[in-house]
Amino acid sequence: MEYMEMLARLGVGSAHPGGFSATVEQLREHPIEPGCRVLEVGCGTGRTACYLAKMGCIVTALDIRDDMLAKARRRADAEEAAVTFVQGSIEALPFVGGSFDAVIAESVTIFADVPLALSEYARVLCSGGTLYDREIIAVRPLPAEGLAAVKDFYRVRRLYNMSEWKELLLGAGFASSSIWRPSEFPVMTVEDSVRYPDLHQELDPDVYENEAVWETAKTYDDIMSAYHASFGFGLLIGRK
Numbered sequence: 086m087e088y089m090e091m092l093a094r095l096g097v098g099s100a101h102p103g104g105f106s107a108t109v110e111q112l113r114e115h116p117i118e119p120g121c122r123v124l125e126v127g128c129g130t131g132r133t134a135c136y137l138a139k140m141g142c143i144v145t146a147l148d149i150r151d152d153m154l155a156k157a158r159r160r161a162d163a164e165e166a167a168v169t170f171v172q173g174s175i176e177a178l179p180f181v182g183g184s185f186d187a188v189i190a191e192s193v194t195i196f197a198d199v200p201l202a203l204s205e206y207a208r209v210l211c212s213g214g215t216l217y218d219r220e221i222i223a224v225r226p227l228p229a230e231g232l233a234a235v236k237d238f239y240r241v242r243r244l245y246n247m248s249e250w251k252e253l254l255l256g257a258g259f260a261s262s263s264i265w266r267p268s269e270f271p272v273m274t275v276e277d278s279v280r281y282p283d284l285h286q287e288l289d290p291d292v293y294e295n296e297a298v299w300e301t302a303k304t305y306d307d308i309m310s311a312y313h314a315s316f317g318f319g320l321l322i323g324r325k
Contacts (some may be wrong), residue, residue: 088301093290096286104277108191108219122145123188131160134166134170176205177200187247195239196239203259216321222318224246224316264322267318
C-alpha cells in the first residue's frame, strides 16, 4: 500500500510537518482576510479548507483522490463549512489564470513535478497574490540507501534544500520568495493531536483489520526514525 492510500484510509486531516498546530500558527502570523479567494491544493480530508472557510474565506479545495474528497465533503457538511471541492491535479489546475488571492499547500508539492506545480500555482494567482506552501526541506545529505528508501516510499523525485526551493519559486514566476520559520522535522506529533484533536477524522470501516495499512504505517515510522535528522520543514512564501 502506498503512503497516500494509507493516509486516505486513516482519514488523516493534518499529515504535514508540524500538524494542525503549524496550520493555526501560520494563519495567525500570516492571516488571510475574510472574503479572499483561497485555493487549497492537495486538500486531503478538508480540515484546513474547512478552517479557512469558517474564517470567512471563499475556499476552493482540490485533491486528486476520490476517497479523500468524499471524506472532505462529509467533513464540510458536519462542520457546516462552505467549501467548493474539485478533483484535479496540481500539475494541471482546472482554473483560469488569476482566479485566486492565495494558494495554500501543506506537504503536497514535493510529491509532484515540483517546477510544474509551482508554475501552476503562480498562474492561478492574481497579481499581488501569495503562495503559502509548507514543505519538507533537505538539511543534510541522506546516505544512498536512505535516499532510495525515501524516494520509493513517498514516490518523490528528489528533495530540495532551502536555496533550491527559493530558486524554484522565482523560476516559477514569483516576484519574491522566502521561507518562514525553517525548523527541524518533528519525530512525534502526539502534542498536536492533544492540542487540536480532529473531531471529524473518518477512518475506513475495515481499517483496523487491514494489515496493509499498519504495515505501511510501520514503514513510515521506521524511515522517519532512521532518517528524520536529514529533514527539516518550513513555509515557502511566494509573492506574485
